[in-house]
Amino acid sequence: MRRFFYDISNNISDERGLLHPQLSTLPIGANVELTESITHHWCRVLRANIGDQGILFDGFGGEYQVQLQTISKKHATVTLLAHINTDRSTSMFTKIGLVMSRGERMDYAIQKSTELGVTAIQLLSSHHGEVNLKPAQVEKKLAHWQQVAIAACEQCGLNRPPLIIAPVSINDWLQGSATHSSDSQMDVSPPTVSPIVTTLSQDPYYQILQQPADLRMQLSVPAAGQPAIPKSLPELLKQQSPYIELLIGPEGGLSVDECQQAANVGFEPWQIGSRILRTETAPVVALATLQALSH
Template identity: 75%
Template sequence: MRRFFYASSNDTNTPFPKLSTLPMGASVELTDSIVHHWCRVLRANIGDQGILFDGFGGEYQVQLQAISKKNATATLLTRSEDDRSASVLTKIALVMSRGERMDYAIQKSTELGVTAIQLLSSHHGEVNLKPAQVEKKLAHWQQVAIAACEQCGLNRPPLILAPLSIDDWLLNIAASEKLNEKEMVVSPIVAELSQDSYYQVLQQPADLRLQLSVPAAGQPLRPETLSIALKRDKPYVELLIGPEGGLSNDERAQAQAMGFAPWQIGHRVLRTETAPVVALATLHALRY
């Protein structure tokens, strides 16, 4: 059965209601993106059934009720409380890479249950977005994450956070810890969702901070604190992953000063789009 993200925040002037505020049997106006994908691209017919999720928890089985040229409505049939979120909450601070490699990293991280991805630029990074490019790229990468959720069954999309230089990001961490607050800048499609209580852990200091590092002689493969943190009820881990050329010496030192312990996974050098997948899979394996 096809799954679709029902965004209460959207590119129209009329916000859509949260699905949880509607009774079963209610008629729901579908968002433009769902109408386009389900009714036009997939050529759905009245009576066809699908799944909607809005990111606030759970999912809803619906049946197409009416289709017109520009609009469509569906009837809410049942609600399922299935969450499928990972037991380890994770934020990956990922230096941006070009083209399909970045899409791949976001897509696969989503499938592995990442909670948020902080986009970064760095001294050795390939991508430095101009201010005029940020909104478009942020929307694109958020849609990549949402599409991965629709495919894999995750009902809470990861937040893709607007890009910062790694220097500014580390400074913001230091400042927010003193003020006990952080600002999350996201695409408008998830702006309301980012205020939900589920994502509030992202406002707090992580239980563990790790920077994926190039294998080095004499460096422990795994920080001792990792197994301790993963024994918590709902651990929150931040991961810093550098670009293809690696972080600079200054960036590594700054990150370590902010508590990001070096973590090398195995004895090989991972590509920047592979590292998030391996790191998340390893965390979940160690958790269980």
């Protein structure tokens, strides 16, 4: 069955001002007004008909089997048939600090990281990075990359989209990490995300992102005499729900100062094999390796 993310951002569906509640607030058998994007894709592009069934998920847990009831020129409604209480999230929480790259390489990194269960991606700019967004570009790019993640969820079956967090400089992010880790009792501002997931980001599932990570690792260029993985990683992966932060630099690598700053706030080097990975490949290999080591 076709799967669609049911966007409740701004709680408004269309020009008629119809509200989009969380699916979990509605009883089975209730009729739901589809968002404009779902209506267009399912009913116009895919040419669905009344009586066809599909899956909706809003990111708050589980998914709903639905059946099309009405279709008009711009609008459609479905009936909630059943709630499927399934969560395909991985057993660990992972946040990637990812220096932005250009075009399809960035889309690929986000798409595949989503399929591999990443919890959040913090967008970064760095000294050797290719991309430095102007303030006017941030909202549009953030919405695009969040949609890339959501589309990957629709395809792979993940019911909780990763949060794509607005870009900051790597220096500012690492300084914030230092402050956060030195005082775990301090108030931490919620992440700046696209309006698509602003409400969703407040769900308890994502609150672990406000806490210090159990382990921080920087994917590093292979170097002689450097340990392949942090000594604490194998034991950490035996825990029920470990929280791991990864730092991945740009094609040109992090500068010496950035590497030192990362080390100063607890990022340990992690070498995956003897080859140098591209910036869009590194998240995929890192997340897949963590999952393999945890089983």
